[in-house]
Amino acid sequence: xxxxxxxxxxxxxxxxxxxxxxxxxxxxxxxxxxxxxxxxxxxxxxxxxxxxxxxxxxxxxxxxxxxxxxxxxxxxxxxxxxxxxxxxxxxxxxxxxxxxxxxxxxxxxxxxxxxxxxxxxxxxxxxxxxxxxxxxxxxxxxxxxxxxxxxxxxxxxxxxxxxxxxxxxxxxxxxxxxxxxxxxxxxxxxxxxxxxxxxxxxxxxxxxxxxxxxxxxxxxxxxxxxxxxxxxxxxxxxxxxxxxxxxxxxxxxxxxxxxxxxxxxxxxxxxxxxxxxxxxxxxxxxxxxxxxxxxxxxxxxxxxxxxxxxxxxxx
Amino acid sequence: xxxxxxxxxxxxxxxxxxxxxxxxxxxxxxxxxxxxxxxxxxxxxxxxxxxxxxxxxxxxxxxxxxxxxxxxxxxxxxxxxxxxxxxxxxxxxxxxxxxxxxxxxxxxxxxxxxxxxxxxxxxxxxxxxxxxxxxxxxxxxxxxxxxxxxxxxxxxxxxxxxxxxxxxxxxxxxxxxxxxxxxxxxxxxxxxxxxxxxxxxxxxxxxxxxxxxxxxxxxxxxxxxxxxxxxxxxxxxxxxxxxxxxxxxxxxxxxxxxxxxxxxxxxxxxxxxxxxxxxxxxxxxxxxxxxxxxxxxxxxxxxxxxxxxxxxxxx
Numbered sequence: 001x002x003x004x005x006x007x008x009x010x011x012x013x014x015x016x017x018x019x020x021x022x023x024x025x026x027x028x029x030x031x032x033x034x035x036x037x038x039x040x041x042x043x044x045x046x047x048x049x050x051x052x053x054x055x056x057x058x059x060x061x062x063x064x065x066x067x068x069x070x071x072x073x074x075x076x077x078x079x080x081x082x083x084x085x086x087x088x089x090x091x092x093x094x095x096x097x098x099x100x101x102x103x104x105x106x107x108x109x110x111x112x113x114x115x116x117x118x119x120x121x122x123x124x125x126x127x128x129x130x131x132x133x134x135x136x137x138x139x140x141x142x143x144x145x146x147x148x149x150x151x152x153x154x155x156x157x158x159x160x161x162x163x164x165x166x167x168x169x170x171x172x173x174x175x176x177x178x179x180x181x182x183x184x185x186x187x188x189x190x191x192x193x194x195x196x197x198x199x200x201x202x203x204x205x206x207x208x209x210x211x212x213x214x215x216x217x218x219x220x221x222x223x224x225x226x227x228x229x230x231x232x233x234x235x236x237x238x239x240x241x242x243x244x245x246x247x248x249x250x251x252x253x254x255x256x257x258x259x260x261x262x263x264x265x266x267x268x269x270x271x272x273x274x275x276x277x278x279x280x281x282x283x284x285x286x287x288x289x290x291x292x293x294x295x296x297x298x299x300x301x302x303x304x305x306x307x308x309x310x311x312x313x314x315x
Numbered sequence: 316x317x318x319x320x321x322x323x324x325x326x327x328x329x330x331x332x333x334x335x336x337x338x339x340x341x342x343x344x345x346x347x348x349x350x351x352x353x354x355x356x357x358x359x360x361x362x363x364x365x366x367x368x369x370x371x372x373x374x375x376x377x378x379x380x381x382x383x384x385x386x387x388x389x390x391x392x393x394x395x396x397x398x399x400x401x402x403x404x405x406x407x408x409x410x411x412x413x414x415x416x417x418x419x420x421x422x423x424x425x426x427x428x429x430x431x432x433x434x435x436x437x438x439x440x441x442x443x444x445x446x447x448x449x450x451x452x453x454x455x456x457x458x459x460x461x462x463x464x465x466x467x468x469x470x471x472x473x474x475x476x477x478x479x480x481x482x483x484x485x486x487x488x489x490x491x492x493x494x495x496x497x498x499x500x501x502x503x504x505x506x507x508x509x510x511x512x513x514x515x516x517x518x519x520x521x522x523x524x525x526x527x528x529x530x531x532x533x534x535x536x537x538x539x540x541x542x543x544x545x546x547x548x549x550x551x552x553x554x555x556x557x558x559x560x561x562x563x564x565x566x567x568x569x570x571x572x573x574x575x576x577x578x579x580x581x582x583x584x585x586x587x588x589x590x591x592x593x594x595x596x597x598x599x600x601x602x603x604x605x606x607x608x609x610x611x612x613x614x615x616x617x618x619x620x621x622x623x624x625x626x627x628x629x630x
Contacts, residue, residue, distance in 0.1 A: 205552055224552045231553040237520055237539045238546040241564035249556035 003057045003092035004293045004311070006043050011293040016057070019089075019096040023072035026099050028082060032115025032287065033062040033090045035300045035309045036148070037228055038253065042088075043297065049088035050254060059090030060253065063105055063114030064313070073099045081105040085118045085260070087253060091293065093313055100261040103268055106276040113282040116148060116308030120282070121271055123225060123252055124152035124201070126263050129160070131248055132199045132223045136161030139195065141212055144203030144226060145182065146173045148282075148308045153201050154180045155280040156271070165194055167208065173306045176283070191215060199223070202249075206230030216245050224249035283307030289314070318372045318407030319608045319626070321358050326608045331372070334404075334411040338387035341414050343397060347430025347602065348377035348405045350615045350624045351463070352543055353568065357403075358612065364403035365569060374405030375568065378420055378429030379628070388414045396420040400433045400575070402568060406608065408628050415576040418583055421591040428597040431463060431623030435597070436586055438540060438567055439468035439516070441578050444475070444585075446563055447514045447538045451476030454510065456527055459518030459541060460497065461488045463597075463623045468516050469495045470595040471586070480509055482523065488621045491598070506530060514538070517564075521545030531560050539564035598622030604629070 005014040021027050039058040041047040049055050063083035082102040089095055103122075105114040127149075128134045140157045144150050145166035157164045158181025166182035167190075168174070174185035186194065188211060196217035202209050205227035212222070213236060220243060235247065252263065274280045287310035288296035300309045320329040336342050354373040356362040364370050378398035397417040404410055418437075420429040442464075443449045455472045459465050460481035472479045473496025481497035482505075483489065489500035501509065503526060511532035517524050520542035527537070528551060535558060550562065567575065589595045602625035603611035615624045 202552075209552070224556055227552045227556065232549050232551055234547050235550045235562070236547055237517075237524070237542045237564060240562065241539055241542065241566050242569070244563070244565045246561060246563040247550070247555065248559070248561040249552060250559045251556050254557070254559075 001092055001094040002290065004059065004290065006056045006058060009043060009045070011043065011297065013291055018094045021068050021070040021096065023070045024099055025070045025096055026066045026073065026077055026102065027068040028062065028064040028084070028095050028097055029067040029315055030062045030064040030090070030093055030095050030313045031111035031315065032313065033059045033311045034116040034119055034148070035296055035311065036060050036119055037226070040297060040301060053087030054089035057089040057092055059088065059092070061085050061115065061119040062090035062095050063111055063117065067094070070099065075099070077102065083114045083118045085122055085252060091290065091311055093315065098257055101264050103264060104272060106272065109275065112284050112287045112310050112312065115310045116282045116284060120148035120152040120308065121156070122263060122267055123149050124156050125267060125271060126252060127201055127223045127225050128153060128156055128199070131250055132201065132221045134160060134162055134199055138198035139163045139165070139217070140199045140201065141165050141167060141197040141215070142201045143167045143208040143212055145177055146306055147203060149225065150203050151180055151283050151307060154182050159274055159279055165197065167191060172304060176306055202226065204229035206233035209233045213239060216243050218243050220245045222247045225251070285309050287312050316407055316409040317605065319374065319605065321371045321373060324358060324360070326358065326612065328606055333409045336383050336385040336411065338385045339414055340385045340411055341381045341388065341392055341417065342383040343377065343379040343399070343410050343412055344382040344630055345377045345379040345405070345408055345410050345628045346426035346630065347628065348374045348626045349431040349434055349463070350611055350626065351375050351434055352541070355612060355616060368402030369404035372404040372407055374403065374407070376400050376430065376434040377405035377410050378426055378432065382409070385414065390414065392417065398429045398433045400437055400567060406605065406626055408630065413572055416579050418579060419587055421587065424590065427599050427602045427625050427627065430625045431597045431599060435463035435467040435623065436471070437578060437582055438464050439471050440582060440586060441567060442516055442538045442540050443468060443471055443514070446565055447516065447536045449475060449477055449514055453513040454478045454480070454532070455514045455516065456480050456482060456512040456530070457516045458482045458523040458527055460492055461621055462518060464540065465518050466495055466598050466622060469497050474589055474594055480512065482506060487619060491621055517541065519544035521548035524548045528554060531558050533558050535560045537562045600624050602627050
């Protein structure tokens, strides 16, 4: 197979052995792979791949067609359209995935869109629902709403019946965010003036959380899943105590195979039907050929884009 | 009745009408009332009493004998030895308490000890078990272990089968803390060298939490219930995410009558039997007459004491 490989901080296309599925795995013939902030960190030498994942092939998500199935897998998966999050190795022509981690892609969805679904929607659903205990009627602040996870979170929170305030650095994508279901769209300097919120999904980090902690409702939850805008933030503990608020955070990547399977089962059950009905979808900013990985990473790092950045694989 | 009353920041003994019980209340003839940090804040004009509590009579806990019972209370409570947390008004000869908030004091326990039980042990149990989800075998750091809540927390965590590390400013009370069940006793500068902990009970605030966040185990919980040592702390969000850690906090005082009743039911069920068996007890630093309230508050504010400070009521 061909794969994007990190060599001394550069991205090269290298020929590697096509993976063989273990007894409970499948191999996916990749059609599109998403780019995520973690890939850029990994390229810089931070955020190494977890044990069991390719050490130098980046990529946390892809979509494609199941091309090989492990001999202990009982479901008829061969040829199925799927997408998945993986510990690494997605930016290649073939990718190994545990069979129980597959998300089933609706027929009418394009490969580019499917390639950008798994990481963003799984992360957003886990953060809002599993960690954040979001229920209908609550008020949610999505901080950094214009990225992949942000646009997923706006759609999921809206679909679950929450009131969604989307926060972005500029007003550039406010109209698009409202079309995804945001009830209000604001910039960071406007956070302090909004009504109190029950849940903050923090995708940016310190600078935004500094503002958001001033608009917490009693029993509010702050779920931090992105710190690109700074990791160290001053928290007012007296405020946390008085409101009985909670600050938590997580990454999906470090979880066990079993924990990820639980998360994925929820996605297949609660989000895929909404995806099939086009109640949710993946906005695509731009897609590149696998060979254009360096260019694609540069584009991903730019501000101002809206939606996912993908690498296409023509097979 | 006679009551300690805050007048322009001073404490005076003032004659006030003895409270009449509402239909679901009792009046307790007070024998001893504990002093807590909140009383000192209230005296300074911060932390006002919640709605329904006397606005100018401090005191969050007391013990005594039930001397009057509301006409809708069905249990035979008259004459029972009880203690309770209240929204305020405990530092008086009589105190109004919802009947469902009574903790039943074992026969052999002195009034001074009983007067210092409710706030510390209820707070510590709620923080460790309800908020902190402590289970047997986990490692707990009690930060500020030498105060009332701290000594309660060390005993409760030990009784529940946890490994307890007690952190204090000096080594002065380390031997006493080990006799209460602490497995290890350290000073703040030693925190960074201990094995990772599953639960941090933070009773001091910013300075201690800055250290404690460096020794968190995966899925650790930080429960903040005291900020006397500073409220604003810099938190490393990347650390919280990587460990899937949680920071939360609470005060008991602001909770609803129903919520407090749930907390108290747990105390009567799980802690009073251990108190009866002397598996847990209340270390008493010193007790004062009600008339010596000013002196008692000054003593409470001093560092270096060990255990609760009480006001005695001779009736």
